[in-house]
Amino acid sequence: MRKKIIDAHIHLDAYREEDRAAILQEAEDDGIDRLISVSSGLASSRVNLALSKEYPQVLTAFGYHPEQPLPPEEELADLLQFIRQNSEEMSAVGEVGLPYYLIKDDPSLPLEPYIELLEAFIQLASELDAPLALHAVYEDAPLVCGLLEKHSIQDAHFHWFKGDDKTVERMKQNGYYISVTPDVLYKPKIQKLARDYPLDQMMVETDGPWPFEGPFLHQVTHPKMIHQSVDRIAALKGRAVSSVYRQLYANTTRFYRIS
Incomplete structure (x- = not known):
């Protein structure tokens, strides 16, 4: 059995049913101890809640993905109510943020x-x-x-982060976490970030079913790809692979309050 690790950011609800079933059935043998399944809206949150009740390895976050049109007021009110009503069942609020790519495509x-x-x-x-x-x-x-900073929030996880050096330093100082995807195997900018960011503020993720290139081209994104990410992070940092596994696992359990 492989060393255990946690996929800190995946969209299980967005997978085809047969692919999702395979991921969940194979998780233990693949060394995937937990999966943090983030949501993109109300319907997504409901599916993820059901998955978390059926599969103990699934932990869920409820939110509204920003790379889509704004929700109608009634839907947003229903989502906020859903989150409050099911707050004991969730590990985080998410996925939430700002629509960089949406506005890049439509600057208006x-x-x-x-x-x-x-x-x-x-x-x-x-x-x-x-x-x-x-x-x-x-x-x-x-x-x-x-x-x-305005709301004195410290428990912030910037998934698949890309940004300038000044912001990276600000995030480090504020104690924010990042997570690294399998593109660390072939993207120099992600490799630099993984090399420079503190290991004790880092997690690993797939963001599946988002597809990857390099050695993962034409493959369905699977949490087991994380093991190759861990190997590369260890090489970039000059650390023993076993110690990197332990640190990343500890970081994720700490951040997401996994007992």
């Missing part, structure tokens, strides 16, 4: 309503004493750091 879209939406989720996380699973990259990341 206003950012302010998305900032207001994110702030509502940040306030909810503070109210519920829950960690945040964040989508905040490039120019959006400093804005999100500002909102977190």
